[in-house]
Amino acid sequence: MQALVIAAHGSHLNPNASDPTYAHADTVRETGAFDEVREAFWKEEPHFREVIRTLESDEVFVVPLFISEGYFTEQVIPRELRLEGWEPEKWGSDGTNASQVTLEVGDAAKTVHYCGPVGTHDAMTDVIVQRAQSVTGDPDVGEGVGLAVVGHGTERNENSAKAIEYHTERIRQRGRFEKVKALFMDEEPEVDDVTEFFGNEARIASDRSNGQRQCDDIVVVPLFIADGYHTQEDIPEDMGLTEDYRLGWEVPADVDGHWIWYAGAVGTEGLMADVILERAADAGADIGGALETDVTSSDDRGHRSETETEPGTDTGTGMGD
């Protein structure tokens, strides 16, 4: 028997923080690829600490529903799961290429395949593109369109920026979008200046933009697992989509003569379930034809779930979060 555990942050304050986790877990359940599928949390129940013992399977695949390698994936989850002999070096990662390590746990006779986070998996690149398609409603979106991938900066976790840049570069190489840019909340290049990076100046001096056309349409995809105040409050306000997040914003919204297509955290995209399956398959899970059956739905537009499960450190909101 084999089990899948999706390890997510959860929240003491926001009931919807776990929605994407449940949704992806259900998608995986419906593929029938695993005998058991369990959601596990840092702030909700079952806690990381007690999830392994709830399983009957001997073989357990743990996939962290986090964007980057860092505090949670390297310290918190392994410690709470009681992964024996764990050290981050076992992943042999440069910050974005952890795949898996097989270890025993201290509280049950089981083998745990501890996988890298979903956010750094190559398949995540497809989810970002899928997100661009679902937010614009255009399956062929790309030509003449700019794509901004947004994350925290390095302030809290160096690997978080690496993950953003990694996918940005991969999408850029596909040549599908007019221009692809990594932007950050707390460092340069900042998301506040999004329109500048997609040729605002080009309007004034038409040949100052490296030969690239200016992008009238810019799709902005935040690389976050769940929606929360960063994706639903800070970023929309920073970009000038709205004066006050409580008033909401248009999709697309007109900012400085550009159309900004913005619809919240990429982690709510239905296709994320595929990334979870890929992670487990990379670690040796027998998932049969689960990835071929298209069980995912990408219609998460306007979906508002909560709290950030990133960045890599548990800072910011203090008690109760």
Added chain:
Amino acid sequence: MTIATATFESLLAAADAESGIEFDGLRIEQTGKNEYALETPETERTGLEADALRQALEPLAAYVTNWWYWRESVGGEGTARRAFLRWCERAPLALEERDAETGATDEDALTVSERYTALRDGIDRKWGQLCVTARLDDDGDDGDNGDEPTGERVYDCWHVDDADTDLTDLKVYDDPRDARKLSTHDEDGRYRPLKTAPTLRSGWAFTGLSGDELVETVGFFYPATVANWHRERRGTLDVDHWLETAERQTGIYDVVEDLPREAVAWMADACCVDSQCLRRREWQYEEGDDLDVDGGDGAFTCREPCSLVIAAARKWTILESEAEHTYELELTTSERNQLEELIDAVAEGRTDEIREADVNDGANRFRARYLRAKRFDEDGNLEATRVDE
């Protein structure tokens, strides 16, 4: 014909292949070539050929279908799931549970015939705020089975407060995952971050669940409680006391190990008693150093401080690092009493119940507003003077 042919055949196979069958009072042993011995609390027969054995089992069909159910439908020897389902119908303990020095006894266990009688009406068990009913599935459609039950059980699960509510007045569910939504908010729509808080809302019922589905449902309402209960019954519960848990923390929770011992007790009193959490707190300050606070007597255990308590502990650690001072402030005796009433009302979650015009209650809103108008200064601070400077 009350025993299905397939069932009888696997019974024979089990009797042949293994060291006989010994299960819930049924014993069948192969004593020679095509020769069996049969024993139940009611019967003892030897030298039976297969056909004769089948005949002899006819009046004992319950033993056979019971064996079949636990072997084929439930399986999972040694698992928490199986132990829980057996507990649901008051079946005798598994051997390893009986051996453990946990005080778990078979005292209220029912024999097969008692159980089958009880299962026709349904056997109720309480698990936190859940009422779980095990009953025989009377829709068994095994062709040659007549009206006799096949031994299959089905389970219902609802809120203990709905025990006397008609099913038609409840919203009925059959997918265990629905339990996630039902357990997310309390009756007043407030988020329940602690699944074992005694605030589960009522008005719903899961009916006709299989054993696996029941365990899954209970797992969504009260995650990991079955697994830890099972460990406790087997004497293998691994308790992590406060200090171990606190010392393990990192990041912003690194500080909680500095929470003074007496504050840990206040915290357990604030968070872990039965009125706040149905888990029975088994963790203490550290091994051999018990907290002098009631751990509660819930069915399921708490084996280490939960994430909510850790998060709250962080706050208290920071607050407890402040120095104490002496203040001088003026209050009438009644006003002093009123402060106590106010704190009590909030601590007991009673504020919503205080009637609008009940000015006799110190925690009444008008009484509180009056006290504020009288004793707070323009900046909204309680007028008090620090005298230890």
